[in-house]
Amino acid sequence: MRTGSSEADAVSGLPSGRAGKKAVRLALSLLLLSFLCPLAAEPADSSAPVPVVAAPAVQAVQAPVDTGRIEITAPDRVHPGDPVRVYLRSAYPITEGTICLKTPNGTALQSARIFALPADPDHSGRYESAALLGVPVTKLPGECELELSWVAPDSHRSLLRRIYVTAKKFPFEKIPLSAELSTLRAVPTQRKETETRTLDELISVFDANAVYASGPFSLPVAGKRRTAGFGDRRLFAYSDGTSERSVHYGIDFGEPTGTPVLAPASGLVVLAADREETGNTVVIEHLPGVFSILMHMTSLAVAQGDVVLAGTVVGHVGSTGVSTGPHLHWGVFVSGVAVNPDDLLSSPLLDTPALPGAQSSNGTP
């Protein structure tokens, strides 16, 4: 049995303040640009996403501009809980567009907006943009579709690409709760309702200029002892004999009380508050629509509105909220969907080196 961890899956927070951070964003954008330039010349490796569109070869840089042509790179196989990175390169800036993950019968599982990346690093005269979304961790295996639509100079365009969600097994864990924790988790209160609603609103924010994190994420604690994994299926056993099923939307690290908690990547602190179910909680906006949440801390070291660099101490491990022992919960949301934080440790979300190998398509006007 895993120990020392349990908390509610629903979380909430406060609306964010964003004024006065443009200079910092510019500096971080320049950092991102310097990061992208050398990598753009490297060949794509086997871990890079594969092109989603089988179409004519990429046009030469010097060729006359074809405003209809666009190169798109995205994975063709994903697991439940994976982030999905989609990159676009086009002859015109794409400032308005969406990507939607759909089942074959047209049911939308998730959608995200396309955002522009910093100015073209290789002077090819083409514009780069990206969209980030996540595969719901409860998605059953099967074929899905990525539907892209965007505004071109002459018309709206769209295209579809098949993407396959492969099977993945998740551990099961039964968590007995004391009478006190049973009440804290299961009994509705006005405060919980308000906090849940406001956090849902907070992580739904999309700010196309919020490009803070350029590289891979890093672990938020120095120790590596894990007490629960992302996607674990849980059964909370309440003190009155009833129970409730849940899914764990993050990773739990078992660490002593007082252990420093580090920002897993640079970003804007959009919430730093004591919440009823998740205790002392910090939410950091890293990229457009991408947020980390760090929960159950004994104390906070940042305030809403702070801009933090990767590794900045944001608080200290504790056992506040619905928690059975000292631990840190780290979750990541991409466009409102929980994704596996481990996936961000090995490769950055903005992984544009894959772009040179992309193929092109005109899309469907």
Ligand SMILES: [Zn+2]
């Ligand atoms: Zn947790």
